[in-house]
Amino acid sequence: xxxxxxxxxxxNKSRMSRTLIYIVLFVFAIYYLLPLYVMMINSFKHLDDIRxxxxxxxxxIWTIDPWKSAWSTAQIGIDPSGLKPYLWNSISMVVxxxxxxxxxxxxxxxxxxxxxxxxxxxxxxLLLLACFIPFQVVLIPMAKILGLLGxxxxxxxxxxxxxxxxxxxxxxxxxxxxxxxxTEIVKAAQIDGAGFFRIFWRxxxxxxxxxxxxxxxxxxxxxxxxxxxxxxxxxxxxxPMTIALNNLVNSSTGVKEYNVHFAGAILAALPTxxxxxxxxxxxxxxxxxxxxxx
Amino acid sequence: MTDSRMxxxxxxxxxxxxxxxxxxxxxxxxVNNLFIFGFLYIVISTLIGLLLAILLDQKIRAEGxxxxxxxxxMALSFIVTGTAWKWFLDPGIGIENIVQLWGWEDFKFDWIxxxxxxxxxxxxxxxxxxxxxxxxxxxxxxxxxxGEIMKAAQIDGASGFRIYKRIIIPMLRPAFLSAFVIxxxxxxxxxxxxxxxxxxxxxxxxxxxxxxxYSYTFERNQMGLGATSAIIMLVMIFSxxxxxxxxxxxxEDQK
Numbered sequence: 182x183x184x185x186x187x188x189x190x191x192x193n194k195s196r197m198s199r200t201l202i203y204i205v206l207f208v209f210a211i212y213y214l215l216p217l218y219v220m221m222i223n224s225f226k227h228l229d230d231i232r233x234x235x236x237x238x239x240x241x242i243w244t245i246d247p248w249k250s251a252w253s254t255a256q257i258g259i260d261p262s263g264l265k266p267y268l269w270n271s272i273s274m275v276v277x278x279x280x281x282x283x284x285x286x287x288x289x290x291x292x293x294x295x296x297x298x299x300x301x302x303x304x305x306x307l308l309l310l311a312c313f314i315p316f317q318v319v320l321i322p323m324a325k326i327l328g329l330l331g332x333x334x335x336x337x338x339x340x341x342x343x344x345x346x347x348x349x350x351x352x353x354x355x356x357x358x359x360x361x362x363x364t365e366i367v368k369a370a371q372i373d374g375a376g377f378f379r380i381f382w383r384x385x386x387x388x389x390x391x392x393x394x395x396x397x398x399x400x401x402x403x404x405x406x407x408x409x410x411x412x413x414x415x416x417x418x419x420x421p422m423t424i425a426l427n428n429l430v431n432s433s434t435g436v437k438e439y440n441v442h443f444a445g446a447i448l449a450a451l452p453t454x455x456x457x458x459x460x461x462x463x464x465x466x467x468x469x470x471x472x473x474x475x
Numbered sequence: 476m477t478d479s480r481m482x483x484x485x486x487x488x489x490x491x492x493x494x495x496x497x498x499x500x501x502x503x504x505x506v507n508n509l510f511i512f513g514f515l516y517i518v519i520s521t522l523i524g525l526l527l528a529i530l531l532d533q534k535i536r537a538e539g540x541x542x543x544x545x546x547x548x549m550a551l552s553f554i555v556t557g558t559a560w561k562w563f564l565d566p567g568i569g570i571e572n573i574v575q576l577w578g579w580e581d582f583k584f585d586w587i588x589x590x591x592x593x594x595x596x597x598x599x600x601x602x603x604x605x606x607x608x609x610x611x612x613x614x615x616x617x618x619x620x621x622g623e624i625m626k627a628a629q630i631d632g633a634s635g636f637r638i639y640k641r642i643i644i645p646m647l648r649p650a651f652l653s654a655f656v657i658x659x660x661x662x663x664x665x666x667x668x669x670x671x672x673x674x675x676x677x678x679x680x681x682x683x684x685x686x687x688x689y690s691y692t693f694e695r696n697q698m699g700l701g702a703t704s705a706i707i708m709l710v711m712i713f714s715x716x717x718x719x720x721x722x723x724x725x726x727e728d729q730k
Binding site: 199203206210212213216306315316317321407408409423430443446453 | 526530543546550556603607656667670688689709713716
């Protein structure tokens, strides 16, 4: 009898604590979703609708004009061009930068784990240190170097900056991943007469799928979202999306078109959001596999 | 260490800029803010991240839906985060307005316009952005712990809370370390968030060393002072990172 009630109260207790867990998780889910919800909802409202308050309410009249305006006619800086041209700027900067830094990072990781030379630890340590240098510190020297190379203000210049800055991270990811790769296989391939690139191409690369996904996602979001480098080094015709968004939000003289700002913010965030939603599973799994190990 | 203004000059100034910068009220505010912001940001993000990771690890049914919800802010740029929260915290149209419409007329939430509270709004937005990422790291750590250990402790009669306090959390040490390092370095670097959220204001209430450096170098043409502040930031970051890297690389060699 006594045992029974004890068991029952235990079951009740665990049911209660599970409910509590769900409630807490639910509250946090709202906390994380609310800003996105507010942006979404208000980007479909007319300006009067927003001004009359009630940020959380559904629009009384749905409209897609703010989206059209943010995309192609909104005033950014001095041009009424919308965000459209800047999207291309961002893409033509991000894609090459991600590709180059990923390829170089995988080669670095390969050399640092399978072709170790004297002082490889020091080189790796320095690369790691480079990950943590604040952007602000490299701004002035970087501006000078870009000037010397004649790349100041160009998209190529921005690509160079992002490749240099991303190299530390990409190397770190690939090194940790390749460190777990059995060296015997590399040795065996060497004995069979395969050269440096052949081994890399035929042996290591085919099994690096997960880490390539992690690296590409990481680099893509970081470079796409970069603000400081773009703000400092971009010229008139290489301004990326993030800076254009900031200009859009801050430059509207007179009436603040909140609905257009909301739509613009979502447009600027869309590519990274899509990347996260499509491949987020692999990202978390890749993090578990080694990128954040230790 | 030169007296560069608009263009770099190479006249050696010795330590003058360092003395000068520490006499500037502007710089003092920035450093002070960094300590407030950094401390709260790191502590709160870690606590929320840990709590969510532990809760998510209780065999939650909807984990596949909840996890991406917690993680997605990380995909947004600080500019988008900052802009979104700026509207959200704005007394005219944001939370204050909503709660007042709900009938609580006296409700006040104008931290973002208030000199002494504005820095905390930066913390709120920053925590929103990165606590999900911290959660992912702790979750990765929790999944790496052997389930047998938990079972053994349960058989010995330890309560859930005690198991976490005595066994699991100490085993997450590496995850704590990487979370700390990443958050610390994010908080020293935080620039875009402040620019988008408050632009350093009201007044200079949310100025951080990162924004200080940018405005002195590029807007006020005091490149010498800007460079000085950049070097101080570098020293601050390295004093956190180098001991960490050193212990990391050493423990790897011992393996």
